[in-house]
Amino acid sequence: MDLPGVGPRLRERLKEHYGDEEKALQAVRDGDLLGLCSTLSERQALQLVQYARALKFRVSPDEFLATDEAVRIYSLLISRLAGFAHTEYARLKIGTLFPSSSQELIEENRLAASRSLEVARRMEGLGIEEQLRSIRPLRERSASRVRERAVAASNAEDFQRLKSRGLDRFIDLHLAESPQELLALARSYSVVSLVGGGMVDVEEVERAESLEDWYLVPEAVLGFYRENMETLAAAVEAASKLQAAGVEDFRGWEDFFDRISRLGDKSDIEAERLSRLAARLEGCVDQAASTANEELKRRIENSSLTLDGTDLLQVMSRGDGIRELFEIRMKGIYQEVLKEAKERAREELDLKGAEEVWLDEIFSSAVSYPLELDRGALRSFEQELRSRQEERGLKAKRELARGLADERNRAETLVHILMEFDYSYALGSFTLKEGLSFPEIASETGLCFQGARNLSLEQPEKVSYCLGGGPGEPPEMVALLSGVNSGGKTTLLDLISQIVILAQMGLPVPADSCRMGLFEQLYYFSKSRGTLSAGAFETAMRKFAVVENEKRKLVLADELESITEPGASARIIACMLDELNRRGSAAVFVSHLAEDVRRFSETPVRVDGIEAEGLDENNCLVVCRSPRYNYLAKSTPELILDRLVRTTKGQEKEFYSRLLGKFR
Numbered sequence: 001m002d003l004p005g006v007g008p009r010l011r012e013r014l015k016e017h018y019g020d021e022e023k024a025l026q027a028v029r030d031g032d033l034l035g036l037c038s039t040l041s042e043r044q045a046l047q048l049v050q051y052a053r054a055l056k057f058r059v060s061p062d063e064f065l066a067t068d069e070a071v072r073i074y075s076l077l078i079s080r081l082a083g084f085a086h087t088e089y090a091r092l093k094i095g096t097l098f099p100s101s102s103q104e105l106i107e108e109n110r111l112a113a114s115r116s117l118e119v120a121r122r123m124e125g126l127g128i129e130e131q132l133r134s135i136r137p138l139r140e141r142s143a144s145r146v147r148e149r150a151v152a153a154s155n156a157e158d159f160q161r162l163k164s165r166g167l168d169r170f171i172d173l174h175l176a177e178s179p180q181e182l183l184a185l186a187r188s189y190s191v192v193s194l195v196g197g198g199m200v201d202v203e204e205v206e207r208a209e210s211l212e213d214w215y216l217v218p219e220a221v222l223g224f225y226r227e228n229m230e231t232l233a234a235a236v237e238a239a240s241k242l243q244a245a246g247v248e249d250f251r252g253w254e255d256f257f258d259r260i261s262r263l264g265d266k267s268d269i270e271a272e273r274l275s276r277l278a279a280r281l282e283g284c285v286d287q288a289a290s291t292a293n294e295e296l297k298r299r300i301e302n303s304s305l306t307l308d309g310t311d312l313l314q315v316m317s318r319g320d321g322i323r324e325l326f327e328i329r330m331k332g333i334y335q336e337v338l339k340e341a342k343e344r345a346r347e348e349l350d351l352k353g354a355e356e357v358w359l360d361e362i363f364s365s366a367v368s369y370p371l372e373l374d375r376g377a378l379r380s381f382e383q384e385l386r387s388r389q390e391e392r393g394l395k396a397k398r399e400l401a402r403g404l405a406d407e408r409n410r411a412e413t414l415v416h417i418l419m420e421f422d423y424s425y426a427l428g429s430f431t432l433k434e435g436l437s438f439p440e441i442a443s444e445t446g447l448c449f450q451g452a453r454n455l456s457l458e459q460p461e462k463v464s465y466c467l468g469g470g471p472g473e474p475p476e477m478v479a480l481l482s483g484v485n486s487g488g489k490t491t492l493l494d495l496i497s498q499i500v501i502l503a504q505m506g507l508p509v510p511a512d513s514c515r516m517g518l519f520e521q522l523y524y525f526s527k528s529r530g531t532l533s534a535g536a537f538e539t540a541m542r543k544f545a546v547v548e549n550e551k552r553k554l555v556l557a558d559e560l561e562s563i564t565e566p567g568a569s570a571r572i573i574a575c576m577l578d579e580l581n582r583r584g585s586a587a588v589f590v591s592h593l594a595e596d597v598r599r600f601s602e603t604p605v606r607v608d609g610i611e612a613e614g615l616d617e618n619n620c621l622v623v624c625r626s627p628r629y630n631y632l633a634k635s636t637p638e639l640i641l642d643r644l645v646r647t648t649k650g651q652e653k654e655f656y657s658r659l660l661g662k663f664r
């Protein structure tokens with residue numbers, strides 16, 4: 001496999017997963033993130049896809065971001081963008097975007113990003129987010145075994161054929177060569193489907209109308225869909241919203257969508273009724289019997305029995321006939337109560353047609369107290385209900401499974417379309433909600449933006465800045481940035497990085513307008529935490545020396561002077577800026593030593609300043625966040641003294657006024 005970063009072990013794993021090397025390579029080229037992530041770690045998969053893209057456009061994915069700080073800003077941007085995605089797939093795919101100097105790659109991404117903006121506009125207010133969040137990669141778990149039914153083959157040949165198809169993984173498979181064997185099976189299962197002819201009919205056994213899975217074990221077909229029910233139902237709902245917005249065309253998918261929607265139905269209404277009836281039967285009948293017994297007790301207690309002479313003679317002549325006599329006399333009451341009990345049970349259970357006959361079997365008509373139920377009849381009725389329910393359910397399942405048997409690819413395609421949509425929707429939403437605009441990519445070098453907003457700030461003030469001259473702007477490519485403490489110098493360097501990284505990923509940038517030439521590398525050196533030891537200083541110098549290459553680059557550096565003593569720092573910075581200037585690179589160096597640096601530098605280095613315009617009514621610093629060109633910004637002490645003059649009284653105020661005078 002001709003991909004950098006693919007070692008022999010990784011190659012083996014990929015080959016194993018995809019079958020052969022060419023297929024594996026194609027998957028990497030296609031950016032098959034889902035497939036790759038099932039074999040590799042997320043990082044490996046992302047890197048591979050990046051490498052494949054980089055290879056196609058003859059760039060290196062690691063080349064542009066030349067320092068850790070540049071990588072940090074890139075990672076922040078990727079997380080921010082990924083925050084707009086709803087599926088793991090889109091989040092992963094966003095992670096494969098990287099900045100480069102390839103005009104073709106940038107152009108391709110820009111095209112996708114502008115299409116995605118159109119998509120996001122069309123989807124506004126349609127509320128598809130909830131559905132997208134439910135979409136996961138489709139899972140394959142083996143269907144659970146069917147226990148209540150079986151398949152019987154009437155000859156060894158059919159039996160072997162079904163077995164070699166692996167049917168016995170889902171359902172019991174038997175060889176039944178005689179009616180006796182078949183009958184025995186019929187007694188053990190609620191439905192037995194018979195495959196193969198030549199058998200006398202056994203009433204309890206159905207002859208299989210098809211030998212396909214959807215008929216013999218519809219559960220094996222439906223298992224996949226039921227396992228992925230949540231994703232598929234959400235996908236169908238999302239698809240109809242995309243159709244409504246005119247973003248995707250799902251004409252011809254109607255039957256498939258309909259079947260997926262029916263997966264959620266509880267088989268059918270009649271099967272549902274039968275299932276509920278079977279579950280409630282015993283409880284209802286018991287309740288009716290107990291009410292009837294109370295009624296019997298009450299009515300018998302309140303009744304009296306008068307025996308006349310004939311009755312007495314009859315009892316005496318028959319010996320123990322008194323019980324029969326009572327039964328004859330009470331028969332009227334008993335029948336009334338029994339009728340009421342059956343009526344109550346019938347209403348309660350909502351029995352239909354011939355089902356009512358079962359009540360006559362369950363409620364014994366023999367006069368007795370307490371009233372007795374025929375439990376055997378009750379069980380038989382339950383059994384019948386369950387069989388009928390199974391039959392109904394089976395019919396519905398077969399119908400559904402028949403329609404879905406060959407639709408797996410379609411399900412996969414649907415989920416893939418929606419995941420790709422989510423990626424595009426995330427790009428579009430990022431552009432729309434962050435108010436981004438596409439920069440103009442110029443053939444000449446330089447960077448110029450107006451009304452730019454740092455994406456990390458909650459309430460950013462807009463900033464404009466230029467290197468290399470825009471209309472009416474100074475032409476220098478290299479600038480020193482001076483300014484008040486907390487004026488926004490670091491924030492501006494971050495903002496420049498954000499703009500350049502996004503632009504070179506082919507994405508829109510957080511600025512009202514922007515024009516720039518493409519850079520080959522971005523160096524961003526963040527502020528050092530203090531004077532470095534000799535060893536660390538040497539390491540830092542080695543790091544800075546990498547700017548000594550022929551690449552077109554942008555170098556941003558934040559207060560490099562803190563690495564060593566001020567005099568030496570100014571010389572080092574001046575020297576670095578001269579080198580960059582001579583090579584036509586662009587650079588912004590934040591420094592409090594601007595005047596010294598300019599003194600030491602041999603090439604035209606511009607000094608810009610972020611200045612505090614003064615104090616507001618609350619004596620807080622008012623800062624103009626856009627640097628002023630060719631201007632060394634005032635230092636903060638002057639403004640702090642001004643604040644002290646304004647906020648104190650008497651001698652103290654006079655002291656501060658005298659001090660302030662020294663600055664003017």
Ligand SMILES: Nc1ncnc2c1ncn2[C@@H]1O[C@H](COP(=O)(O)OP(=O)(O)OP(=O)(O)O)[C@@H](O)[C@H]1O
Pocket residue numbers: 454457459460461462463483484485486487488489490491492625
């Ligand atoms: N464009 C801006 N819009 C709104 N707030 C800003 C902007 N730039 C800077 N700030 C605010 O000012 C704070 C200080 O900014 P930053 O750290 O960039 O200043 P600095 O000039 O680099 O400071 P220091 O001189 O101490 O290094 C930021 O945390 C932010 O709250």
